[in-house]
Amino acid sequence: MKTPTITTSYHRGVVLMCILFVSSHAYLENDQQRENVTESMEKRYKDWLKRYGRRYSSTDEWNLRFGIYQSNVQFIDFTNSQNRGYTVIDNQFADMTNLEFQSIYLGYRNHGNSHKPQNSTFNSSDLPRSVDWRKHKAVTPIKDQGTCGSCWAFSAVAAIEGITKIKTGKLVSLSEQELVDCDSTPDNQGCRGGYMEKAFQFIIKNHGITTEKRYPYQGKEGMCNTTKEKMKAAKITGYVAIPARDEKRIQAAVAKQPVSVGIDAGGYDFQFYSSGVFAGYCGNNLNHGVTIVGYGEDNGEKYWLVKNSWGTTWGDSGYVKMKRGSADKRGTCGIALQASYPTKGRRS
Numbered sequence: 001m002k003t004p005t006i007t008t009s010y011h012r013g014v015v016l017m018c019i020l021f022v023s024s025h026a027y028l029e030n031d032q033q034r035e036n037v038t039e040s041m042e043k044r045y046k047d048w049l050k051r052y053g054r055r056y057s058s059t060d061e062w063n064l065r066f067g068i069y070q071s072n073v074q075f076i077d078f079t080n081s082q083n084r085g086y087t088v089i090d091n092q093f094a095d096m097t098n099l100e101f102q103s104i105y106l107g108y109r110n111h112g113n114s115h116k117p118q119n120s121t122f123n124s125s126d127l128p129r130s131v132d133w134r135k136h137k138a139v140t141p142i143k144d145q146g147t148c149g150s151c152w153a154f155s156a157v158a159a160i161e162g163i164t165k166i167k168t169g170k171l172v173s174l175s176e177q178e179l180v181d182c183d184s185t186p187d188n189q190g191c192r193g194g195y196m197e198k199a200f201q202f203i204i205k206n207h208g209i210t211t212e213k214r215y216p217y218q219g220k221e222g223m224c225n226t227t228k229e230k231m232k233a234a235k236i237t238g239y240v241a242i243p244a245r246d247e248k249r250i251q252a253a254v255a256k257q258p259v260s261v262g263i264d265a266g267g268y269d270f271q272f273y274s275s276g277v278f279a280g281y282c283g284n285n286l287n288h289g290v291t292i293v294g295y296g297e298d299n300g301e302k303y304w305l306v307k308n309s310w311g312t313t314w315g316d317s318g319y320v321k322m323k324r325g326s327a328d329k330r331g332t333c334g335i336a337l338q339a340s341y342p343t344k345g346r347r348s
Contacts, residue, residue: 044090045069052092052313065095076272085301086269086276086321092313093271102266105310106287107149107193110262110338117243127255130296132305138165138258139293140173142318144311146219152194153179154309155260155289159196160209160342162258162293164234167344172233175215182206182224190221196260196289197340200239208232236342245329247336251295258293258307259341262286263322263333270333275316277301279323284334292339295324304335 045066048054056062069090076088093101133139140161145154153176165171180190183202188194203209206229215228242249242259253259265271265288269280277298294305303321312318323332330337 041070041073042066044073048090048094054095068097069095072268072272075268079269079272084276084280086278086280087274088269088272089274091272091274092311098266098268098271101271102287104147105145105149105151106265107145107151107191108155108262108287108289109152109187109189109193109195110286117241127251130294131255132294132296133162133258134293136165137171138162139307140171142307142312143176143217143309145176145309148180148191148219148221149193150176150180150191150219151309152188152196152199152289153183155291156196156199156203156342157209158291158293158307159258159260159340160200160203160234160236162291163236163342163344166257173212174234175210175212175217175229177212177217177222178210178215178224178229179203180218181222182226182229191219194289196262197239197241200236200340200342203236203342204238208235235344237345238343239340240343242339242341244337245331247325247329247331250292250336250339251324253339253341254292254295254304257341258291259339260289260291261306261335261340262338263288263290263306263335265290265333267333270320273315273320277303277321277323279332282333284330284337286334286338290320292335293319304332306335 048069056065072094073090076090079088138161140158143154145151156179157174157176161171161174179188179194179199179202183194183199185198185202188198188202210229210231211233214231214233215225240253242253250259264282264285266285267280267282270278270282273280290309291307292304293307296303296305298321302324304324306320306322308315308318308320310318322335326332326336
């Protein structure tokens with residue numbers, strides 16, 4: 001009668017030993033996998049550091065940034081696996097948290113009350129299917145605002161550069177630094193943010209703006225150099241604020257010239273955008289100034305061609321295609337909420 005008991009105990013012991021062996025083996029395999037993943041990620045990070053010339057002051061800072069980088073890369077790899085029609089990449093912002101990114105690079109001051117639209121007439125029936133002002137040499141090369149929240153200045157200047165080329169035939173790179181240093185219009189505060197329509201007001205009142213060559217960009221606030229700013233290179237006579245939620249009217253304006261817009265650029269998807277038609281997760285909290293320099297269609301997806309000011313390593317060589325047309329009329333990332341463009345008389 002005792003034999004079954006001995007056999008059962010024996011079998012239980014064998015089963016337990018098998019379980020322990022398999023568990024131990026699985027643990028070692030998982031541990032090896034984790035080690036391989038860590039090594040792979042560390043190599044990827046070191047390659048990224050070399051690519052962007054990033055250096056840190058201490059080992060603690062290196063480890064902190066490595067941890068942030070790993071988290072961002074996990075988001076990037078997951079997003080790209082979803083086939084959303086656009087791609088994201090570990091660009092120059094990959095060692096920054098999203099909150100850090102927002103606090104440094106987003107300098108648009110949303111002043112909805114200051115946006116006073118003009119209901120000018122327009123004809124949308126004969127608009128061209130696509131426009132790209134780069135092909136008309138009305139767009140200067142991509143610029144980089146650096147760690148100064150001066151996106152508003154870059155957006156306004158890009159629009160003025162465009163209309164100046166269209167009206168005069170001359171493409172001249174104009175000075176964002178003049179706006180950063182000299183524009184004392186209420187609500188425009190240099191690297192601490194500003195508003196494109198206020199920049200237009202300043203340039204009109206100041207009888208023009210000088211060139212980037214005469215008043216080069218520094219990426220920080222400084223005293224206004226009145227000697228440099230006196231040498232005007234371009235003038236505008238006014239500006240038009242486009243009614244909100246009207247992408248057709250924006251399209252009609254872009255068909256004639258580049259247009260300044262505010263967008264919500266605070267999302268992870270936009271931070272790491274690389275290519276494709278962007279229709280990512282973003283709200284309508286306008287916090288970044290950019291310039292629409294065209295529009296078109298890509299594989300059936302309508303888009304705005306947008307010039308940014310984060311250098312050529314961000315996005316599609318500094319540009320982003322943003323989905324054109326939205327059900328709620330606010331546009332992708334609020335692009336249709338606060339659009340405006342400068343006007344220029346024939347003799348100005």
